[in-house]
Structure formats: structure tokens, C-alpha cells
Amino acid sequence: MTNQKNDFTSWYIDTIQKADLMDYTPVRGCIAFKPDGFEIWEHIQGEMDRRFKETGHRNAYFPMLIPENFFQKEKDHIEGFSPELPWVTEAAGEKLEERLALRPTSETMIGHLYSDWIKSYRDLPVLINQWANVFRWEKKTLPFIRTSEFLWQEGHTAHADETEAREETMRMLQIYKEVVEDFLAIPVYDGEKTPSERFAGAVDTFSIEAMMKDGKAVQAGTSHYLGTKFAEAFDIKYLNKENKHVYAHTTSWGTSTRLIGSVIMVHGDEQGLVLPPTIAPTQVILIPVGPWKKRPEIIEKLDEIFAALKAKGIRVRLDDSDQSPGYKFNEWELKGVPVRLELGPRDFDNAQILMKARDEADKVTLELDIDAVVATVETELTTMQKRLYDKAKAFREEHSHTDVDTLEQLHQHITEKQAMEEIPGWVLAGWCGDDACEEHVKQETKFTTRNMPFNPPTEKKVCINCGKEAKHTVWFGRAY
Ligand SMILES: [Zn+2]
Known part of the structure; x- marks a missing residue:
């Protein structure tokens, strides 16, 4: 496997392939999610979905194909998205009268429908989320992080006024922050995007930003206050309590399968994936060791532990294949399984079993008592989750710099870090608000x-x- 420190991108690509999360396809930039990769997404999805429903949202589904004229209605939106839209131009052997875009996001289609669905203040708020695939034809792709087709959720809400819409925008950003921090064990900075980084057509865009192990940033989730821009473009008007027709205020918010890439880039190590227990397809792997085939009581005991863990809702597997224990250890470490239990004849005779947490160097000896083993494993899964968050947070703090105030100092900072073969991380710096200053820093440093x-x-x-x-005080960094 490629060395993580020397070539982070190759390490990443190697790891996700060897861990069997995805595969490439003949369609450039479009990947297949293999079962382990998809299951990670299902766990993220499950937690997000639960939180959305808890806060009053419901799921719906909208078409993937969007008529070209919808894009012309909001000029910032078309400007932002047109370079990366794939188009359907013919069907059933005939040229279409109007081209249809594969959706890059659904504000337009949903705006069109909301103008019909919303007539009176009694119809508000509308709180809808969609789980879907979207397309953005990217020139440079990286599996999970940036692909031409990806999976995501997009929330689209409509409200009576600005106050309510802004509250919604912040509520969803907060949910993203909590899920990413608590569930994925990734610390994030929440804040507002600068105007040049706003979503095409938004009044304000807010994001959560996470630092990967190579110091680069991933925008892990965004929430947009759209004002009345889409309402005006699509005529989303309602009759208010004063009997006047006024525009609704809308929001949209999204997170995607980039979160899978982020988890891998934040927690992974030289041995491969390190998965937070919350999202690991296999949380506990049981491995018989030594000449276990001559001692059937070993596999019987492991079967009992398997059943007991399973009864507790823990995702457990038993690897009784004929590979060597060393091979199996590497294989399951590569896949990022949080906890491994090993049982061989000697341990069995001493009434003990060995436990190894994926992110810790040493094995721990446990008493071979089913209830005690289950209790210890449960505790370990919880503490590992916390440990991964703490490690990621310590890493981010170490590489977040607040002592850079000028462009010259930033150049110097980057040069120094390079000389020491260290990552430049992020810097917190002041900004006057001028787009030209932001652009100049980018041109000079890629920050x-x-x-x-x-x-x-x-x-x-x-x-x-x-x-x-x-x-403004702004985080600057290189980003995916
Ligand atoms: Zn300036």
C-alpha cells in the first residue's frame, strides 16, 4: 500500500479500492458503490434522515430531468451551473424540442412545483427533503470526494418570512454539524461563505468545513438562505394574513457522499481505513487463531459470542476462512473494523480472549465470560468513537494557525512547512471584504x-x- 504521508491521494485511492468500497466504471467520473461503501452511506443517511424527520421534514422525490427553460429563470443559478450540466437532447430516436438537463440540484424543478403548491399562509412552511443522485460534469474527479454523479440529500423549504427562513437555514447547518461531529467523529468549523463561494443563486451560504489528514479542506455540508430570489423566478407567491400576495422565502441545504471520502481522509492510517463504530459495516470481527480446527470448542465459543453481540444489535462477523490469522488481521484492519476479538487454544485454556481496537497499538486480555466480553466490547465501541473525534480535533488544532497576518507571512509559512515536510494546514486571517483580495491570495498560494x-x-x-x-475573520486553506 502507498505511504499515506508521502502520497496522500494515492494512499486514498489504494485504500478505498483494496477495502472494496467502490469500483471505477467506463463512464468517466461515475463510480460504483460496492456493498461496504454503500452501507457506510446508508448509516450516514439513516442518522441524517432521523434528524430531518425529528425537526418536521418529510421526504419526497422529484424528476431527474429538468427542462432547459427552468434554468434561464434565475440568472445566477444558470451562470453557476451551466458549465457542468450534462444534457439529454434526443429520446426514442427523435430530437427533443427542448433539451433536458440531468439535475445538478433541484431548486428549479421544486420552485416550479412550489408555485402551485403554495397559495396561502396556511400552506407554509413547506419542509421537504429529497434523497437523490445529481450530476455535475467535473473535469478532475476523485472517488466519493468529487464525482460527476453523486448521491446526496437536498432539503428545500419555503417560509412566510425572512426570519423563519433564516432560522431554518441555521437549524439545518447545526444538524449537519452535530451529525458530522458526533456520528462521523469529524470536528468542523461552522460559518458563512464569502460571496464568491456562495451557492449560485443564494443570498447567503453557510458551511461546515473539515480538515483532512493532508491539511486540505472538505466542505462537508452547506445550507443556503435563498431569500425571495427563487420565489421571484418561479412565482412562489402566497396570500398572507393581510390578504396580500407576497413572495415566500426559501432555503436549500445539502450533504453528499463526499462525507464518505471525508471519513476516510480524516481517520484512515497506514494500515487502511479506520471507521467510526457508528458507520462501520462490520463493527466487531471474530477470528479464531492457532490450531483452532483441532479444537471445536473454540469455534463454538466464538459462535456464542457472535450470537450475544448480535443480540445487542452489534454488527459482528466471524472469519473462519482458511487464510492465516496474520492475513485476516491485515484484511480486517484494512477494512477499518473497529474491534477485533481473537481466540486460540492457549487463550481458551486460560479462560481468556484477546481484544484489539483498530486505532490502538496494544491488545487487551479479557476474561472469557460472554457477558463480560459483550459489555467490554460495547464500552469499547463507545470510547473509540470519542477517541477518534478527540484525535481528529487535536490534529486539526495542531494544523490551524492563527499567527499569519500578511500574504508574505503566508508564503513564508508555506515554505517553512514544506521544508520540514509538514502540511501547511489552515490559517485564520483578516479580510477586507474585497473579492480581488480573496482572489489574489488564491492565485498566489492556492489558499x-x-x-x-x-x-x-x-x-x-x-x-x-x-x-x-x-x-471579516476567515479560515483560509487549500481545498478539495
Ligand atoms: Zn483587502
Whole structure:
């Protein structure tokens, strides 16, 4: 396997293939999710879906094909998305009168329908989410992180006024933050995007940003306040309590299968995947060792442990194949299984069993008592989840720099880190609000604005580029 530190991207591609999460297809940028890869998504999906429903949202489904004229209605939206739209131009051997785009996102189709569905203040709010695939024809692709077709959810809500719509925008960003931090064990910075990084057609875009092990950022989720822009474009008007026709205020918010890529890039190590127990397709692997085939009581005992763990709702597997124990250890470590239990004749005779957590160096000896083993494994799964979060957070803190104030210092910072073969990470810097300053920093260093965090560790006084008074404090970093 490729060394993670020397060539992070190759390590990533090697790992996801060897761990059997995905495969390439003849369609460029479109990948197949193999069962383990898809199951990780199902667990993420399950948790998100539960939180959406808890906050009053319901799922619906909208068509994948969108008429071209829908895109013309909101000019920022078409400008932002047109370069990456794939089009259907003929069907059943005949040229279509109007081209149909494969949806890059569904604001237009949903806007068109909401204008029909929303007539009165009594129809509001509309709180709908869609689980779907979308298409954005990308030039440079990386499985899970950036693909031409990907899976995601997109929430689309409509509200009576700005206050309610803004509350919704923040509520969903907070849910994203909680799921990514608590469920995926990935710490994030939440904040507002700069105007140049806004979603095409949004009034304000907010994001959560996560740091990968190579120091690059992944925008892990976004929530947009759309104001009345889409309502005006698609005529989403309602009769308010004062008997006046007014525009609804809409929001949209999304997270995608990039989260799978993020989990791998945040927690993975030289041995392969390290999966948080919450999303691991296999949480516990049982492996018989030594000359276990001559001692049937070993497999019987493992079967009992298997049943007991399964009864507790733990996703457990028993590997009784004829591969060597060493091979199996490597294989299941590569797949990122959180906990391994090994039982051989000597341990059996001593009434003990060995436990190894994926992210820890040492094995632990446990008493071979079913109830005690189950209790210890349950505790271990919980503590490992917390441990992974703490490690990721410590890593992010170590590589988040707040002592860079000028472009010259940023150049120097990058050069120094390179010389030490260390990652440059992110820097917190001031920004005057001028797009040109943001663009210049990007051209010079490839550092882009990640977001303007709600709770920055410190407030910056001067713009990193022009030295004028800073209006905002911004995280800058290289990004996927
Ligand atoms: Zn400036």
C-alpha cells in the first residue's frame, strides 16, 4: 500500500479500492458503490434522515430531468451551473424540442412545483427533503470526494418570512454539524461563505468545513438562505394574513457522499481505513487463531459470542476462512473494523480472549465470560468513537494557525512547512471584504477562503492581502 504521508491521494485511492468500497466504471467520473461503501452511506443517511424527520421534514422525490427553460429563470443559478450540466437532447430516436438537463440540484424543478403548491399562509412552511443522485460534469474527479454523479440529500423549504427562513437555514447547518461531529467523529468549523463561494443563486451560504489528514479542506455540508430570489423566478407567491400576495422565502441545504471520502481522509492510517463504530459495516470481527480446527470448542465459543453481540444489535462477523490469522488481521484492519476479538487454544485454556481496537497499538486480555466480553466490547465501541473525534480535533488544532497576518507571512509559512515536510494546514486571517483580495491570495498560494467562522479563536484586525481594516475573520486553506 502507498505511504499515506508521502502520497496522500494515492494512499486514498489504494485504500478505498483494496477495502472494496467502490469500483471505477467506463463512464468517466461515475463510480460504483460496492456493498461496504454503500452501507457506510446508508448509516450516514439513516442518522441524517432521523434528524430531518425529528425537526418536521418529510421526504419526497422529484424528476431527474429538468427542462432547459427552468434554468434561464434565475440568472445566477444558470451562470453557476451551466458549465457542468450534462444534457439529454434526443429520446426514442427523435430530437427533443427542448433539451433536458440531468439535475445538478433541484431548486428549479421544486420552485416550479412550489408555485402551485403554495397559495396561502396556511400552506407554509413547506419542509421537504429529497434523497437523490445529481450530476455535475467535473473535469478532475476523485472517488466519493468529487464525482460527476453523486448521491446526496437536498432539503428545500419555503417560509412566510425572512426570519423563519433564516432560522431554518441555521437549524439545518447545526444538524449537519452535530451529525458530522458526533456520528462521523469529524470536528468542523461552522460559518458563512464569502460571496464568491456562495451557492449560485443564494443570498447567503453557510458551511461546515473539515480538515483532512493532508491539511486540505472538505466542505462537508452547506445550507443556503435563498431569500425571495427563487420565489421571484418561479412565482412562489402566497396570500398572507393581510390578504396580500407576497413572495415566500426559501432555503436549500445539502450533504453528499463526499462525507464518505471525508471519513476516510480524516481517520484512515497506514494500515487502511479506520471507521467510526457508528458507520462501520462490520463493527466487531471474530477470528479464531492457532490450531483452532483441532479444537471445536473454540469455534463454538466464538459462535456464542457472535450470537450475544448480535443480540445487542452489534454488527459482528466471524472469519473462519482458511487464510492465516496474520492475513485476516491485515484484511480486517484494512477494512477499518473497529474491534477485533481473537481466540486460540492457549487463550481458551486460560479462560481468556484477546481484544484489539483498530486505532490502538496494544491488545487487551479479557476474561472469557460472554457477558463480560459483550459489555467490554460495547464500552469499547463507545470510547473509540470519542477517541477518534478527540484525535481528529487535536490534529486539526495542531494544523490551524492563527499567527499569519500578511500574504508574505503566508508564503513564508508555506515554505517553512514544506521544508520540514509538514502540511501547511489552515490559517485564520483578516479580510477586507474585497473579492480581488480573496482572489489574489488564491492565485498566489492556492489558499481559498473556507468560511468566516461563527466562533473564531481570535478576531483579526487587518486584511491578509491589502493590509486595510479587516471586516471579516476567515479560515483560509487549500481545498478539495
Ligand atoms: Zn483587502
